[in-house]
Amino acid sequence: MEPDRPNAPPAGSTTQADLRALVRLRDRVEAAVREIERLRAENMALMARVAALQEETASGGEGTTLPLFAEVEDADALKARIQGFIDTLDQLLAPTEPDA
Numbered sequence: 001m002e003p004d005r006p007n008a009p010p011a012g013s014t015t016q017a018d019l020r021a022l023v024r025l026r027d028r029v030e031a032a033v034r035e036i037e038r039l040r041a042e043n044m045a046l047m048a049r050v051a052a053l054q055e056e057t058a059s060g061g062e063g064t065t066l067p068l069f070a071e072v073e074d075a076d077a078l079k080a081r082i083q084g085f086i087d088t089l090d091q092l093l094a095p096t097e098p099d100a
Contacts, residue, residue, distance in 0.1 A: 024096050028092065028093075028096065031092055032092045032093065035088065035089070035092055039085075
């Protein structure tokens with residue numbers, strides 16, 4: 001019986017293209033992990049900041065007349081910042097072009 005792909009390498013063998021694809025995949029996974037770790041650290045810092053601001057507001061501390069996120073940019077700047085995060089994640093998760 002003829003194999004479906006007569007020029008295909010034997011089962012279990014690895015080609016250079018396969019190795020390059022695996023290296024690219026590993027690099028993308030590592031980049032995604034680094035970004036996730038960075039975002040987790042940022043999230044933890046923001047949670048601590050929110051908790052501190054909520055505590056300050058509840059205790060009637062200084063600055064309670066200001067909105068909770070007075071330091072945050074205007075709505076358009078905040079949307080642009082969030083879109084930047086989304087674009088970064090999209091780039092990290094997008095499939096790469098195969099080598100020609």
